[in-house]
Amino acid sequence: MRYHFLTTLCLLAYTTNAIKILGVFPYDGKSHFIVIKVLLEELARRGHDVTVISHFPDDNPPKNYHDVSLFIPKKNNDSVEDAVKIERSYFGVFEVGVYLALSGKNDCEVMLANKDVQKLVNRKDKYDLVLTEQFNSDCSLGIAYKLGAPVVGITTHVLMPWHYKRLGIPNNPSYVSFHFLEGGTKPTLFQRVERVFFDAYFKTLYYLISQRSNQNELAKYYDDIPPLEDLAGQIKFLLLNHHYVLTGSTLYPANVVEIGGFHVGKPNPLSGELKNFVEQAEHGVIFLSFGTTVSLSLTSVEKIQAILDTIEELPQRFIWRWDKKTTLDKKPFNQLSQKHLDLLANKKKIYIGNWLPQVDILGHPKVLAFISHGGMGGTTEAIHFAVPIVAMPITGDQPANAAAIEESGFGVHQPINSLTKEDLVASLKKVLNPKFREQVKLRSKAWHDRPVSPMNSAVYWIEYAARNGNFTFRTPAATVPLYQYLYLDTMAVYAVFFTAVFLLFKSFCCASSRKETKKPMNNKKKKQN
Template sequence: MLIKAIFLVATALSCTESYKILGIFPMPGISHYILASKLMKGLSEAGHDITMVSPYALKDLPKNGTFTDVVLDGMADDYFQITLKHVNRFEGDSKGHIASLNMILNRFIKIANDTLHHPKMKQLVDSDQKFDAVVMEQFFNDAHKVYAHIFDCPLILLSSIGPNSMVNPTVGNPQPVSYVPHLIAGDISKNLSLYNRAKNLYLYIEEFLFIRVFTHPKHDQIIHDIYPNSPALSQLYKNVSLLLLNSHISLNGPQPMVPNMVEIGGYFIDPPQKLPQDLQEYMDNAPEGVIYFSMGSNLESKDLPETKKRAILNVLGKLNQKVIWKFEEDLPGKPSNVLIRKWCPQQDILAHPNIKLFITHGGLLSTTEAIYHGVPVLAIPVFADQPMNAARAAADGYGLKLSYHDPDFNEETLTSLINELLTNSKYAETAKRKASLYHDRTMKPMETAVYWVEYVIRHKGATHLRVAGLNLPWYKYFLVDIVGSFVASFLLVLYIVKRIIKTVFCKTKIVGRMNKEKKN
């Protein structure tokens, strides 16, 4: 039996084809890099030959497959210098919504242009390498789709979040404005109010116009500045074979999805590892439990204004629980029950049995990890998708929220919310139920990602998965031509009836007048 099992395993391994896959991920955001590197490492571990383009060198190379790092030198430094110069990450930008959106889109246009012109990318294109697929994140970087054309292979997109207005048009996925909230709408109710539906519609239209009228022409221009013979962006934009979504129905709720959209939410989460000795002892010796506090990778707790920092410390210092706070510098005057660490193994902390609560900024990666481990959350959202994730945690019952910008952000409110989460068992119970839903899948998220990437390559782009609506013009998609035809026909019939009535009436009137004249 042992010999037979070894033979079957060897046969399976020999039948597994190794593909050459190019991953293009120049976005310097840390959370974006985590998602990108985890996916490419997973494909490498599955035995594939990976070339990954990013602003950072991979620290832990995969043990299987072949992994080539193409590091875009200077991209990360340039990005963070511009970001820190223009935006206070906690207080936001005072220029207003439209001006801020314009600035953000220009920043990503610069990243796209710098990537296309980077010497290492030019060298890669000139190397005449062959790839079986190009994988890239869909994040205001449509110019990078040209690489699938250059290397003549299927294009696979990764979305750091679930179905949304940034990715839906690339695969023709419907996005009903009446009940699917926009990413930054902040309302996840299943029955949106009239006001929120109107707000939803405005956000969808605003984004559509900005991207189609402002962003896409610029991306089209920068493509043709360096690759003049490339097809138009309008052709490249929808040439998508597969869209991988960092979402799951247990996290995001049900939404429409076309066949070539696949959910792999949580694929970036590794099995729990043993904690460093000091943290292990700290958490083991916590009879009242431990609270973990982190504002993520893009926000740093050290940048909190002094008033809010002191309010948080005063609240934490009164708790019976121990606290681990990811804080990026020394913190004078911290309470004795608060442990400061500049970096924390977040996933392993959340996996510890003594963890009672996760205080988080509400980023999708953090809320996903909380659900993975069944830990209730207090979300303090600041910007982007964080308010939506916080609202979902509160609506689903595994957490509470307090916006960073809320006028009631004070010691009293914080104390009340934390005490509610610690003393009311329904939040922890709901978090455990959410974890059960999350883990109940036919395959693990990374296995799902590997399977579908291989599937698309095996089937030469899997064009049979693409819906017909992808290439329909808007007036056909929304049946405007049919409605217009009905309206035109109806108006024509009304006109004809009116003319007939008018003609008959006029003739009757004339005949009546003639008869009257004869009598006279």
């Protein structure tokens, strides 16, 4: 009886603390949402009522989890999945800027035109909090404003260029890693010049295309939405998918919380052919994946040959994630030699799949290294399981992540454009070295050594923001005018002061000089008299 009474009290307390959350995720990038979805489902499992606007409705949602689907078959089939070339170029960086701005515009239009979204907003249901991704659009902030709910932002990547000012975070190109470029925290002079230019480029496109069009699109439906940049500045917290063990110490204000690795759970045991392939690997396994956006069919045959020659030389087995568009009868694979084709057909050497349980693979003790494009999701998963990384960045935040991987000692950065068999073999031998792997294990231990797990931290701050929605936690650095932030007014005062002192001193010296010159002349006249 006593046990049941205590249980009832606990359940009542749990239910009392439950909050109503609206998740707004208009971006149709699957690699982003699969990370965030882990948090959304955990919130529902903890008793919170979670409604999610996204392109990815849950086929088997937990209790308290409700979908508002934005999925449009034709549009979602044309998304960025399996569409990026394996190469680095300035043209590609310019393309990313255009893509982000236009996708931010289109995502907002699709979401606001959705009848179910319109009904949700018009019902004016009471939500304790809106959780939304901070990426290529601020459109969701307009919905949060209409519902009168505090906002918590979340990222699956490093900060975008337009996030620094609104959050009051220093963005000095001499030591702050830049999202889309190499150099990390130790850039060369040329890389700093690059950063200043591309920072202006990305922010200009964002403000002129994405944010401006979002503001205009919201005005078609609602006539009272404040400037989106003002709403962005009122976000209660940003949950940032970073951790200083990887990305280094940075000056974040109190309302920016690092939750790097929050989505990584316990790995499930491998099964079937994959299980046999891994467990029968005498020398261990190397996992090779370029994520969900990169297509091997758009890769040069020389890069494929370099990878295959590396696989042939090393004793380890390889698991290789292929995209759905890639087949042996199409480029570049139909240009390979018979030797390379035979290697691909060797099921004791290479396991190929277009969908692979990445966390389960990386969590297996026989997996010794991870060849990756450097996406933040896979990077944090590899760090979680102490798997060294050979990072070959292609687009997005991958260059910044690759630099962080190398600087923090979790792996090496292998430039994709100069990829050769010799380079890749050397990189793999470096990370496979027992001493290197031991250092990665120590760093992974530091990654895990936190007072609160990243998932519990994320949940806590979401609940905290809901409980304290009337308060603001924004740093004054976010609102101080630029001329004050750069000391321009102070320097002007000092400049005027020292100029005035100099002029007064100069004037005094000139007056004294004239007086001294006059005295001898007067004395001479007296003598003549």
